[in-house]
Amino acid sequence: MLTTLKRFFSPKTQPSDNKIAPLTPLLPPLLPSKLYLPLYNERQLYLQAKVSISQHILKNQIIAEGIEPSALLHSPVAGTVLDIIQHPSCSSPQKKVQTIVIQPSMEDPWKDEPTLPLNEEIIYSQLALLSEKKLEILHTQLEKSGIMGMGGAGFSTIEKIKISHRKAVHTVLINLCECEPIISCDQGLSEQQPEEILMGTMSLLNCIQAKQAVIIIEDNKAIAIKKLQSYLQNYPHITLKIVPNIYPSGHEKQLVSYITNTTLTAEEKPYDLGYAVFNVATCYAFYRACHLGEPLTQRLITISNGEKNINQWALIGTPIIELLDAQGIKYDSNNQNLIMGGPMNGLALNNSHIGVAKNTNCLVVLPKNQTHTSLEKHSPCIRCGECVAVCPSNLLPQQLFWYAQAQQNEKSEQYRLFDCIECGNCAFVCPSKIPLVHYYRQQKKDISEKKLEQYKIQIAKERYEKRLIRLEEKRQKHQKMLEQKRLQAQQKLAQKNKQKALQPTSENSSQEAVSAAVAKARATALSRKNKNQSKD
């Protein structure tokens, strides 16, 4: 009764869940005919290949390195490097980047390299107090695992651990909220591997030296909750928090607000309040690195055509088309969108030959007519306020749209455009079908570019002013020096004249004539130089 009343008075229109049935088995990894591993990662960093063409490689062998020590690529299979080609990637679907192509070996594709070193200190279910030195060694070792945030942003996990340790994070939040429709890989993982997730969480806690961990899970994952709870008694430092399934509860800011009851502003990061957020898949990958010594070479992916969903383990670099084909999902680029990530917040790839990345949690093929198709076709905004009712950041999307159209950047900032997390709720409910997120992204980009421009102008202006001051100082210094030299020359001349007056000889007089000429020449040269300087 109360909930119906609540619904009546605060209308929330949610995208339908459309999730996989609980306890659906996870499909084992597919061995593709080729793997595409781009030398360009999710943080827009270029990597350098550590293998050459036609070289034989083993599974788990490092094949590329970046500037960041943790930006690594491991080969998911044993095989041969076929080629290094220009190919689009998940993080740059529009432009081609250097990509290593690996052909798995026919005989033994799983033949692997010696694993990462294991550390006993962090694999227990208790908190371990580690010295700074020990931690540093640990972090350096774990950098070799190549783990990245697997929820979406793709931030290096080891970097995050280091920052969290530096910022004295006390609580680690494990994100088990898959609020987006369709995506269910985290749900599947937590149903099948609950204990491993808890073990990974403990290792994370120890590496950060945090005090406790909270797993935040949505109430629609009943089986996963039950399974996790049955293991929790062995882990006194981990608790479970069940939150309602409301899109976008899985967003970092929403998660922190569940725990602290305060909302983070655009500038604040969870570290500032003493929290660090890790995705549950990251947690599992961390378990594999710490307990089994395996680097990150495969991940769980939800594959869907909007109706049929399946969770499948996939090797990093597996071409998307092979994954789709294995499920019998047809992709036609003219009439369908291929989306990486969820349908609410994902990225349109439109090329099915791309290899999956470490942060590819979901692949969806959806018909194009379900989507916003163009900027011209939508109806005008009628200010109905549906978007206001669903905005998780409590913004006024219709006003923001107005100012985005008019390019009134200052007004948009007043209306907190940068607090928008681009969840897509507003565009989902909009009766005029306005692609609002597109407008906000455009304007954010525009504002950032203009600010950068302004900053550059400011810097250039300061530099110019400093140069003027420097030049002025230099000239004054020079003039002073000249003055001094002139004075010295005059004194010398006076002295010589004195000497000459005392001992007048023919030798002296000729010498004097020479020195006088030299002095004269020097004086003219100096005056010319002086002139030039003043021109300058």
Place this chain on the structure above:
Amino acid sequence: MPFHSPPFITNTNTISVLMSKVLLALIPALLIWVYLYGAGSIIQFFLCVITCYSIELLILKIRGKAIRLFLQDGTAMITALLLAFCLPPLAPWWLSVCACIFAMLLGKHVYGGLGQNIFNPAMIGYAIVLISFPAEFAVWQGSFLNDINIDFKQAFGVVFLQQEAFSYSSATLLSESRGQAIPTNINWLEQPSFYLSISFLIGGLFMLLLRVIQWHIPVGVIIGLCLMVFLAHSNETLLDSLSFHLFTGATMIGAFFIATDPVSAATSNKGKFCYALMIGVLVIIIRTWGNFPDGFAFAVLLANLSVPIIDRYLKQ
């Protein structure tokens, strides 16, 4: 250029779906109106709808807009129906046509069409003809409840051929009591405005349930109205004056169907409530001390005027 921006799914709600829900909510009132006022009202409805759509079509063509998209959205239909509910059922044809032209032209398209108008279009049309031709509004057809029943031929004669309509007319409660004390002991079951108010209320609750509108505006209007009744009519029986103001004139249609026009209302929830309070208060002020029997149109237009300032100060 292909356009790829999330979200890749949307719900099925569109403007035309929204408007058809409003239409659905108007059906009970429509039936009661036709039952009460008979043939004249049917002629009036058709007249308004046809005029509004013709003008919409014409202006969309002139402005070079996507005709199908805008004709399909159904906003012209809502404007036409709301106007027809405001005009006397036996008003001469030129009055209705004028009201429709002003509504669509001055109320909507001069500002840039759907979504851009500052004022409620139907109320602009109504207010202009009300001020320009007050005499036509003095004649209000008696309802079926007063045993006045006219057929199509008679109605046609009055509307199109300027025949005498006086024999069909009767005073309404609001115009009767203007400038006097509020009548007590009204037998509501004999009042056409009561049945209409109830049907609008039902339609409004239906819209609330379907979440076409939010509660802020209707509740705000009614609270504002009650507050002002309490202040202005404290010397009379409160219950009588409250029921009088709630069930006469345009209170219910206004609270649920006119003030809730999202385009011309305030934006934030607080702003909406404030905007609605203002309407409620203004209605009673105009009814009690003003020169017109019902001030709903003016109250809405005045509140529309203050929307920018409300939006400025009540952002959240």
